[in-house]
Amino acid sequence: xxxxxxxxxxxxxxxxxxxxxxxxxxxxxxxxxxxxxxxxxxxxxxxxxxxxxxxxxxxxxxxxxxxxxxxxxxxxxxxxxxxxxxxxxxxxxxxxxxxxxxxxxxxxxxxxxxxxxxxxxxxxxxxxxxxxxxxxxxxxxxxxxxxxxxxxxxxxxxxxxxxxxxxxxxxxxxxxxxxxxxxxxxxxxxxxx
Amino acid sequence: xxxxxxxxxxxxxxxxxxxxxxxxxxxxxxxxxxxxxxxxxxxxxxxxxxxxxxxxxxxxxxxxxxxxxxxxxxxxxxxxxxxxxxxxxxxxxxxxxxxxxxxxxxxxx
Numbered sequence: 001x002x003x004x005x006x007x008x009x010x011x012x013x014x015x016x017x018x019x020x021x022x023x024x025x026x027x028x029x030x031x032x033x034x035x036x037x038x039x040x041x042x043x044x045x046x047x048x049x050x051x052x053x054x055x056x057x058x059x060x061x062x063x064x065x066x067x068x069x070x071x072x073x074x075x076x077x078x079x080x081x082x083x084x085x086x087x088x089x090x091x092x093x094x095x096x097x098x099x100x101x102x103x104x105x106x107x108x109x110x111x112x113x114x115x116x117x118x119x120x121x122x123x124x125x126x127x128x129x130x131x132x133x134x135x136x137x138x139x140x141x142x143x144x145x146x147x148x149x150x151x152x153x154x155x156x157x158x159x160x161x162x163x164x165x166x167x168x169x170x171x172x173x174x175x176x177x178x179x180x181x182x183x184x185x186x187x188x189x190x191x192x193x
Numbered sequence: 194x195x196x197x198x199x200x201x202x203x204x205x206x207x208x209x210x211x212x213x214x215x216x217x218x219x220x221x222x223x224x225x226x227x228x229x230x231x232x233x234x235x236x237x238x239x240x241x242x243x244x245x246x247x248x249x250x251x252x253x254x255x256x257x258x259x260x261x262x263x264x265x266x267x268x269x270x271x272x273x274x275x276x277x278x279x280x281x282x283x284x285x286x287x288x289x290x291x292x293x294x295x296x297x298x299x300x301x302x
Contacts, residue, residue, distance in 0.1 A: 031267070034260045085273075089211050089238040092231055096218035104297040105227055128277035129237065134230060135281050136288045148226050148284065148294065 014056070022052035073171045074122070080167070084130040091131040095150065104151045107136065110158065112143040112165050119172040126164055133158060197253045204246030212239035224295035225287055233280035240276075241269050 025048035033040055095103055114120050120143065124135040127147055132154025137146040149155035158164065218231025248265045255261070 031260065031263060085234075085238055088234050089214075092218060092234050093211065093214040096214050096221060096231060101221060103222070103227060105224075105294055106296075107294055124281060125274070125277040128233060128280055129273075132230070134226070134233060134284055135277075136284050146288070148230075150227060150230050 017056040018052045021056040022048050025051050070172055073173075077122075077167065077171045081126060081129065084126070088129060088131040091154075092150075102151065106149055106152070106155055108147050108149055108155050108159060110145055110147075112145065112169070114143045114165075114169060114172070115140070116172060119168055122171070123164065123168045126168065127158070130154075130164065131157075194253070197249060201246045201250045204242050204249060208239045208242030208246065210239075211235045211242065215239060225292050226284065226294050229280055229284055233276065237273060237276040240272050244269050244272075 026044055029044035029048055030036075030041075033044065095101060112123065114123060117140070120138055120140055124138050124145070127133050127135045127145070132150040134148045135145060136148050138144070147155075147158060149158070212235060215232050215235030218235065219228050222228045222231055244265050248262050251265070252259075252262050
């Protein structure tokens with residue numbers, strides 16, 4: 001995106017991170033304070049600068065390429081996610097209020113091609129918020145997920161259709177077609193080594 | 194203003210409905226994991242809908258203080274990030290300490 005702006009790659013990367021962190025922190029300061037006189041704004045600038053200098057590497061981690069593009073794509077992903085949340089709640093409401101309580105819980109495992117922290121967190125939280133499934137464990141090295149599904153149908157939507165994996169991989173532009181399905185096991189003893 | 198009130202009440206009512214469903218699920222479901230399904234999801238949307246109702250109310254009754262509605266929007270955002278994370282943390286600890294998942298056909302615990 002904005003490569004070639006600084007002379008040295010490292011230096012440009014660092015100041016980019018500081019700048020982004022500072023902007024976010026200062027916007028948030030204004031939002032929370034709502035006071036627009038010089039004193040309070042200056043106080044906000046000082047505080048945001050300290051936070052930005054101390055912890056810019058937490059918000060903008062090293063790999064700069066396409067971070068703005070990825071954030072933008074994440075914004076497009078959020079409305080779909082909201083719709084999924086509504087569906088998830090209607091699904092739970094149906095299962096709770098149905099007299100026979102149609103549940104058939106199981107634990108499933110699958111591997112994905114996602115590796116970056118942010119992508120894994122997004123997928124884990126998306127799984128928890130969508131109908132009938134909750135993330136139990138994530139193993140970052142292999143991109144492996146353990147998921148508790150409340151019935152067969154939500155489990156299949158993760159194992160067979162893999163809509164959500166594809167969407168998240170698409171947002172973060174990580175490898176697409178590789179979401180490998182290793183095993184479809186229900187953990188017998190229910191615990192890990 | 195009647196319309197605004199109606200929309201506010203609709204959002205609050207929907208939020209209350211989902212919180213109620215979450216509580217019923219907490220009591221009806223057979224084991225630890227399925228109970229988390231009920232509370233983890235319904236609390237998120239229930240709280241979100243109630244805050245949405247408050248936003249609509251505030252936006253039309255107190256148009257001077259628009260920043261408060263933005264703060265409420267941020268509350269929704271943070272709840273939507275924090276709630277699944279907390280659910281996942283509880284689930285993970287239960288799984289690692291060996292709480293057995295309930296299977297279809299077993300009796301209630």
